[in-house]
Amino acid sequence: MASNTWPSWLPLRDDLRELTPYGAPQITDVVQLNTNENPFPLPDEVASTIVDEISKVVKNLNRYPDRDAVALRQKLATYINGLSGTSFGIKNIWAANGSNEIIQTIMLACGGAGRTALGFTPSYSVHPLIAKTTGTGWESGLRNQDFSLDIGRAVSEISRVRPSIVFITTPNNPTGSSTPLADIRELARVCGEIESLLVVDEAYAEFSSERSAVTLIAEFPHVVVSRTMSKAFAFAGARVGYLVASEAAIDAMLVTRLPYHLSALTQAAAAVAVDFAKTLQREIDLLIEERERVASTLTSHGYRPSPSASNFILFALPADRSTTSHDAWSFFLERGVLIRDVGLEGFLRVTVGTVQENDLFLKVAEDFQLQNRQEEKR
Ligand SMILES: *Cc1c(COP(=O)(O)O)cnc(C)c1O
Numbered sequence: 001m002a003s004n005t006w007p008s009w010l011p012l013r014d015d016l017r018e019l020t021p022y023g024a025p026q027i028t029d030v031v032q033l034n035t036n037e038n039p040f041p042l043p044d045e046v047a048s049t050i051v052d053e054i055s056k057v058v059k060n061l062n063r064y065p066d067r068d069a070v071a072l073r074q075k076l077a078t079y080i081n082g083l084s085g086t087s088f089g090i091k092n093i094w095a096a097n098g099s100n101e102i103i104q105t106i107m108l109a110c111g112g113a114g115r116t117a118l119g120f121t122p123s124y125s126v127h128p129l130i131a132k133t134t135g136t137g138w139e140s141g142l143r144n145q146d147f148s149l150d151i152g153r154a155v156s157e158i159s160r161v162r163p164s165i166v167f168i169t170t171p172n173n174p175t176g177s178s179t180p181l182a183d184i185r186e187l188a189r190v191c192g193e194i195e196s197l198l199v200v201d202e203a204y205a206e207f208s209s210e211r212s213a214v215t216l217i218a219e220f221p222h223v224v225v226s227r228t229m230s231k232a233f234a235f236a237g238a239r240v241g242y243l244v245a246s247e248a249a250i251d252a253m254l255v256t257r258l259p260y261h262l263s264a265l266t267q268a269a270a271a272v273a274v275d276f277a278k279t280l281q282r283e284i285d286l287l288i289e290e291r292e293r294v295a296s297t298l299t300s301h302g303y304r305p306s307p308s309a310s311n312f313i314l315f316a317l318p319a320d321r322s323t324t325s326h327d328a329w330s331f332f333l334e335r336g337v338l339i340r341d342v343g344l345e346g347f348l349r350v351t352v353g354t355v356q357e358n359d360l361f362l363k364v365a366e367d368f369q370l371q372n373r374q375e376e377k378r
Pocket of ligand 1: 203
């Protein structure tokens with residue numbers, strides 16, 4: 001609803017009247033390469049095991065779920081320890097309905113009126129959006145021209161703003177590249193000095209070869225790491241994210257969360273998915289291979305893809321084109337390929353799909369460039 005159309009009887013907060021609901025276009029019957037989903041459906045053995053487990057809990061839906069999701073959190077702790085050589089237990093993990101709920105709960109606990117959160121843009125647009133809805137102030141620090149982080153400038157921004165919460169997304173969405181762990185450690189150091197919480201959003205960690213920031217938590221208890229099953233686990237529809245953090249930070253989540261927020265159905269399904277992590281993630285290598293193929297083919301067609309350590313690519317449109325990003329986005333959509341206009345003029349973002357989906361995307365990218373060159377000659 002536009003800001004001037006809210007009815008006067010609705011006592012919506014003044015600071016929310018300008019907002020519109022978050023949303024990428026949901027269009028079916030096209031190749032969907034716009035929300036960084038994993039393109040592979042769940043393998044049959046995983047799907048049937050989930051159905052079996054859910055059928056066991058269905059009869060007990062008269063009861064509230066395990067408020068503390070103990071079984072799921074234990075499995076997630078084991079999963080993270082296996083990846084990062086850490087020794088977290090259930091007291092270091094909190095699970096929620098997607099990492100977006102994690103971010104919201106962090107802001108409810110540590111943000112709010114009179115407090116500020118800081119992030120380095122362009123980055124995940126949901127961070128400032130949740131700041132707004134929780135009444136938390138927002139400050140944007142900048143990234144370099146190539147979207148990497150200037151760590152010296154980032155540190156001085158943090159010292160100047162003195163925010164309660166600092167967000168760093170790595171690999172970063174929508175730009176794709178990761179921030180080296182040594183730089184995250186620098187951010188952790190300065191955040192510690194001013195007693196601010198450093199939230200590392202690692203939604204795409206499994207696609208990157210960089211070490212996880214969970215390895216910093218023992219030394220820096222104010223570092224909290226948000227992860228999700230939506231991307232690497234091919235589990236976006238189930239809505240499961242989790243936070244890895246020191247005990248005190250997890251306790252802050254537990255006092256802020258809604259009671260029984262994670263349904264028994266979600267807990268049962270997610271526990272199976274974590275058990276099958278290896279099976280669900282066996283396509284990651286293929287997606288990484290495809291990411292490199294799509295990037296190099298884009299380059300050969302005259303585009304400039306940003307380096308990516310994730311399952312998507314931000315690419316600059318050919319410099320000689322006469323169209324806006326939005327026109328280019330429409331060109332792709334008219335030919336059956338839905339990609340993302342992230343609001344950065346001159347750029348578009350594409351999610352890495354299956355080989356066939358990527359082939360179609362690359363064909364349309366080539367056609368766009370051919371049309372471009374023909375128009376130039378006229
Ligand atoms: C996709 C994404 C999330 C994910 O969200 P869920 O709520 O777990 O589906 C979080 N952070 C970033 C940067 C993302 O791109």
